[in-house]
Amino acid sequence: MTKAHGFHQHDHAACISDALTTAEAYCAARKLQFTPVRRRTLEVLLAHHRTMGAYEVLGHLDASGFGAQPPVAYRALDFLVKHGFAHKVEAMNAYVACSHSGAQHVPAFLICRQCSTVQEAQIEPMQNGLGDAANDAGFAIERAVVEAQGLCPSCQQSAPE
Amino acid sequence: MTKAHGFHQHDHAACISDALTTAEAYCAARKLQFTPVRRRTLEVLLAHHRTMGAYEVLGHLDASGFGAQPPVAYRALDFLVKHGFAHKVEAMNAYVACSHSGAQHVPAFLICRQCSTVQEAQIEPMQNGLGDAANDAGFAIERAVVEAQGLCPSCQQSAPE
DNA sequence: GAATTATATGTAATGATATAACATATCAAG
């Protein structure tokens, strides 16, 4: 089975299973608790393979027998984001599974304003001009949010404006 | 009078008056309506010289005799953002007056996680690796959000952790 | 300059996103 991954197709089943295996191994190595609700949250993000709001994720967790209140989703999502298994897309207040699981990276997103599809890209940490600005200011960067908004290939055709 | 601007001091009164003059001229040239509520909103952002939530801005507008309901602030802020007089810091759901008023630019922010001070920097649009990723994907970038989170110079001393 | 259209403002109601606080349960270490 294939499914859209960003703007292309790919083997979705393998993609899910790889990401779960990677997360499991990462947690085992660091003695992090990859608990059922955290695992299920990652599964939900991976299965949908697009950005999801916390309440949408929560609906799936509730349906799977976990708690039904917002902190259930927010805590699991915070765990996944903290350890790099998922990212928060700040411009959408939404979450997405990481497409480069395992690799340490600065995530960057291409967000289509028409169809809301999001593709994760990788950028060079200090090669974006921001590093220079931070050095000049004496600012110590810990995390970077890089999000581009525009039109994806297919939406450029349907809305050529 | 001087006031913190990002991480340094500067002549704040001149900074406010320059930005208002620039906005006024820009609007006059394009026949945009720089109405009292829009002007006051920019004044409020400029006077505080830091990020402000929409409801905090709304409080000042209400106190100045404008409407007291959220759309009053959101509409004025949207106008300012649309025309480049202010920016939204997505990672904080907050707004800040532009520090480079008049110049067309891709805004980038250095956000201190401890004191919440935000400094605006400028980056080269297509020189940040994101341009390459977008070209590869056939994605047409219209707008970019670039926000670095970390510790500002003074907070590095007080929290050297 | 009156009629028409577009733009802007004010308000009420609601929706969407996120956290604080606290009780209970489970896990890790001594």
Next chain:
DNA sequence: CTTGATATGTTATATCATTACATATAATTC
């Protein structure tokens, strides 16, 4: 087994943002 740390569940509340609609002002057309 006891203790302390971590994780989960629930209630309530805080914070951010929009829809819908009425009224007012500005720009355009005749």
